[in-house]
Amino acid sequence: MFSLIEGFVGLPKKIEKRRDLSVRVLALGGAGAVCKEATKDLVQFSDFDEIVVADYNVAAAKALIQEIGDPRLSVMAFDANDYDLMLRVFPQFDVVVNGLPFRFDLPVNRACVEVGVNGLDVSSQDPQFALHEQALAKGMTFIPGVGATPGVTNVMARRGIEYLDRVGEINISFAAFRCLAPAPGLLTTTLWEFTPGEEDRQKVYYADGEWHPAPPLSGERLVRFHDLIGEQPVYYVPHDEVYSLPRSVPGIRQVTVRGCFPPHVMRLMGALMEGGLLSDAPVEIGGEEVTAHEAVRALLWAVPESKENPIWAYGLVVEVMGEREGREVKCTYHNSHPPQEEWGGPAAYFKNIGIPLSIGAQMLAAGQVEAKGVVPPEVAIPTQPFFDELARRGIQVHEKIEERQVLGDRE
Known part of the structure; x- marks a missing residue:
């Protein structure tokens, strides 16, 4: 598979355009809530010769490119359920940027590998990494999960891994401050994270060589994020x-991810879960059989309160603990970004996902990613160039190193 043990050297710090040919990027779902921020960033910061917004909602895509007003932009009608369409279209591009809902991660990844085109997405499914050897044979790269978390968090973790001689544990926390239902796919994601019966709940955290189950709202910790969010309780x-991290860092003892949404969303999700309303067991409503989960999802999408939110922001904190030169060391990384008043309400959340996706695409096109195959961000993405590009957009990554050792010998 892949390992950080090998390391990477000699990577340039600036994204440079390849001058030998026209470079084209395809943004799947490029007019959607998340990926439109990637599209805007590609226009503002990249040297791509053509940026094609591929979306099922053609009207939204046309409105977006009219709003941006860049001659490199064009629109393509795209149905993500049509795998043959992917096989026909993808070879026309240098990089495929997948901003679609996570259920399309695997088919898009598979199509990229089949036709040998580099790509990336904002989340990942474990079966994607089964395509690693095929991608390696094609000499191409696909990076699953280049958003905020996963994405920026993985690269933060890599920074700590590179500093330490031995890594013992990595603890990741996030605060996704958005409304409950900014888009259908993101509502699904929120409900998924609180559904007790989800299969993924059988492998929630890694400790002592294996993955362990944990129910929603368990493993509570208080974590201080940047000032827009402050201290929040987070859960497994x-x-x-x-x-990915236990595979990238052989011998690591523990990896955890804890997260939260705004307090009003957390209260609602807790009540729905306690009331059994996130169950996938069938129930009869009005003579029709549906799951409670499906009924609640339809209701939440319909009510305007699900679109309301007082603070839009994204908080990330990563702790990497281990040893360096015989001393116990804790490396802590956290992000900060402009407030919603500066970034434009919901954009203060979505930019934290779309911007890393855009940067990853530019790094792929510029040859800054040396790793081949289907590889996670902590293996594929060099830390300093990535952090430099985030900083250009106003997203800062802060580092704190704490060391501890015993002074004097005990006889």
Whole structure:
């Protein structure tokens, strides 16, 4: 598979355009809530010659490119359920940026590997990494999970891994401050994270050589995020980093991911879970058989309160603990970003996902990613160039190193 033990050297710090040919990028779902921020960033910061927004909602895509007003932009009608369409379209591009809901991660990844085109997405499914050897044979790269978490958190973890001689544990926390239902796919994601019967709940955190189950709202910790969010209780979440980091760092003892949403969303999800309303067991409503989960999802999407939110922001904290030169060391990383008043309400959340996705695409096109195959961000993405690009957009990564040792010999 892949390992950070090998390391990477000699990578340039600036994204440079390849001058030998026209470079084209395809943004799947490029007019959606998340990926439109990636599209905007590609226009503002990249040297791609063509940026194609591929979306099922053609009207939204046309409105977006009209709003941006860049001649490199064009629209393509795209149905993500049409795998043959992917096989026909993807070879026309240098990089495929997948901003679609996570259920499309595997088919998009598979199509990229089949036609040998580099790509990346904002989340990941474990079966994607089964495509690693095929991608390796094609000499191409696909990076699952280049958003905020997974994504920025993985690269933060890599920074700590590179500093330490031995890594013992990595603890990741996030605070996704958005409304409950900004988009259908994100509502599904929220409900998934609180559904007790989800299969992914059987592998929630990694400790002592194996993955362990944990129910929703368990493993509570208080974590201080940047000032827009402050201190929040976070809970175990089945997240991509828990699956990739133990494989990338052989011998690591523990990897955890905990997260939260705004307090009003956490209260609602707790009540729904306690009331059995997130169950996948069938129930009869109005003579029709549906699951409680499906009924609640439809109701939540319909009510305007699900679109309301007082603070839009994204908080990330990563702790990497281990040893360096015989001393116990704790490396802590956290992000900060401009407030919603500066970034434009919901964009203060979505930019934290879309911008890393755009940067990853630019790094792939510029040849800054040396790793081949289907590889996670902590293996594929060099830390300093990535952090430099985030900083250009106003997203800061802060580092604190704490060391402890015993002074004097005990006879």
